[in-house]
Amino acid sequence: MSDKVYAISKVVGTSKKSIEDAIENAISTASKSIKHLDWFEVKETRGFIDNDKVAYYQVSLELGFRYEK
Amino acid sequence: MSDKVYAISKVVGTSKKSIEDAIENAISTASKSIKHLDWFEVKETRGFIDNDKVAYYQVSLELGFRYEK
Amino acid sequence: MSDKVYAISKVVGTSKKSIEDAIENAISTASKSIKHLDWFEVKETRGFIDNDKVAYYQVSLELGFRYEK
Amino acid sequence: MSDKVYAISKVVGTSKKSIEDAIENAISTASKSIKHLDWFEVKETRGFIDNDKVAYYQVSLELGFRYEK
Amino acid sequence: MSDKVYAISKVVGTSKKSIEDAIENAISTASKSIKHLDWFEVKETRGFIDNDKVAYYQVSLELGFRYEK
Amino acid sequence: MSDKVYAISKVVGTSKKSIEDAIENAISTASKSIKHLDWFEVKETRGFIDNDKVAYYQVSLELGFRYEK
């Protein structure tokens, strides 16, 4: 598998439900413009609070994908 | 929205159930003494282990809120 | 000056004008509830963008002050 | 409880389901060879993507346990 | 506002005048190819020195913007 | 012990004698206004120099305590 080259994009997914759902939303939206998504790494987990409850999670990810030749 | 000032408090929420539940517990308890909670950022995720299972999650958060004038 | 104890509070100042003005706003607002402010340290510099210009700077600071006895 | 000594091992748990499940898998497998597991700390949260969905989460943990004498 | 997805691009703005001007230059140039710029975060502040004076500031920023669907 | 919530305060203790004494001074002074102090974590160790000797140590700590309900 060597000598391949990958690119890394940073995205932020949001979700009202859970951290995992925010990750899936980020990947699903990014996949519309990026092919060959291969891995992710969570960089920050934040969120907004409304009425003393989590309004939505914001999870920033680095997404790795094979460079198109 | 500019020229507002926010304060940031650090709290640790715990939960037997999940990381998200520990975040909600932290916000819910903090909201009893802090008004205008606006956002959070997860700083550390830890937990205690009992009998080779997660006994509870401990999630430390920074909580942002508008400074009371 | 030894054996004194200091506390550190984290605040976020905002300004439409400049980073320095956001710092001054944070200190000025915090000084209404905290006495003996002594030093600050910039931890993050962010901002919001509106119409492809900086709408306002957000500067998060740690503020040190002498503990009231 | 003082004067005890603890050791820390780093492990990576994986799960198709959730971050919490990856943590439980790591602890459960580690407990087969390490006694007295006491706490964990999440160090990194990553994962692999297959077909534009999370294929599995990879959560790396530090596991603390009492040193056997 | 939840379930939106954002992308983050890293750029370096330069200016002979000030840190704030370098930030504005970065945003202004990036806005020619990126729509919906929403926030920035300063990651590094550097500069070049010429004749024992600052020749220009180099400010590297992360720029957040809404993912185009 | 789960579902409890803790708050974290940052303080700086000083001492002419030792790092440990600066930590004790910080805890002792903080305990006058904070109940239920539970743990600390050293974040920075600094000091001032006078006449080529340590004039006093400055140790900044995060102090964890149970949130009062």
Add this chain to the structure above:
Amino acid sequence: MSDKVYAISKVVGTSKKSIEDAIENAISTASKSIKHLDWFEVKETRGFIDNDKVAYYQVSLELGFRYEK
């Protein structure tokens, strides 16, 4: 040279031979889609092991290039 704006892309180069070769592979592949590559910075050096030898190096880089106007 002031008032120019640069963008930064993150890529991962791989090589069976050496760290330097992985860097060259990343730059060479990226140059097919990015003009005016100007500098790089190594962010992480990893690799995969096969049969108790390095199978290939993975070097993640930030690549700086002049923004196209």
Add this chain to the structure above:
Amino acid sequence: MSDKVYAISKVVGTSKKSIEDAIENAISTASKSIKHLDWFEVKETRGFIDNDKVAYYQVSLELGFRYEK
């Protein structure tokens, strides 16, 4: 001394007395199961508080030792 290989173990020593004593306790206990201990590096200094005094220090260390062949 070249071409030797070392391993690094992470341990946490505790002591009621001092940071140095917690380090010595960690090394002394680890030496019962690890030969050829060579160096240490302090990674974190924490502690528990009881009755507004330090109950005990917890110092986490990386311990380096020569790999047994």
Add this chain to the structure above:
Amino acid sequence: MSDKVYAISKVVGTSKKSIEDAIENAISTASKSIKHLDWFEVKETRGFIDNDKVAYYQVSLELGFRYEK
């Protein structure tokens, strides 16, 4: 490949020749006591100097391997 668990060991390889050779030495020695070595990550690159030349490189690595069941 999910639901597998990996362990991570930290080792330091040394070499008179090169950084890559220090990495290979670390892996080769570790493989005598650890099976299923899978990946590595370089954490620090240091070295000793003798007579104004590099006497040997010291590269500290985290080594990942599948947990033996």
Add this chain to the structure above:
Amino acid sequence: MSDKVYAISKVVGTSKKSIEDAIENAISTASKSIKHLDWFEVKETRGFIDNDKVAYYQVSLELGFRYEK
């Protein structure tokens, strides 16, 4: 320009006026004893507060300069 060697010095500039002015003061003073100053990188931005206003900014910089042969 290759095979040149640079040295890096760390200095702290102060100013009552602005962050940029503190940087210029640091460079101007350092240039009296260091030739060939080439670049700087801001490492920390702090300041002292007097009477609830910024008394002066303290900006710590790394200064790069060509090694004199």
Add this chain to the structure above:
Amino acid sequence: MSDKVYAISKVVGTSKKSIEDAIENAISTASKSIKHLDWFEVKETRGFIDNDKVAYYQVSLELGFRYEK
């Protein structure tokens, strides 16, 4: 006190006795060649082990001092 410029030097003090003694040794030796030493900050605490005891502590410090004009 504003508009002064400080320089920062990094030194490593060692001691068989304690961390504080290693700091004093570093300052005392540095003061032979540097005037106006003003503050220090501990950056790393390490040590060498001999015969399963601490042989000596190595404390690396940044030392701040007023720039000589």
Add this chain to the structure above:
Amino acid sequence: MSDKVYAISKVVGTSKKSIEDAIENAISTASKSIKHLDWFEVKETRGFIDNDKVAYYQVSLELGFRYEK
């Protein structure tokens, strides 16, 4: 070997050939003005790109040496 004091200087070596060669160049040039060089630690690895190839590597190092008395 205890109670010795070391100083640390930061330098940047460059080379067209390799990372190791940049390290050797830094040490060789520094040795003209610093005696008793003892160890180094790589802090950053960067480089400039020309014509889609590495023009030269820039490796910044901390160099440790015994303080001259």
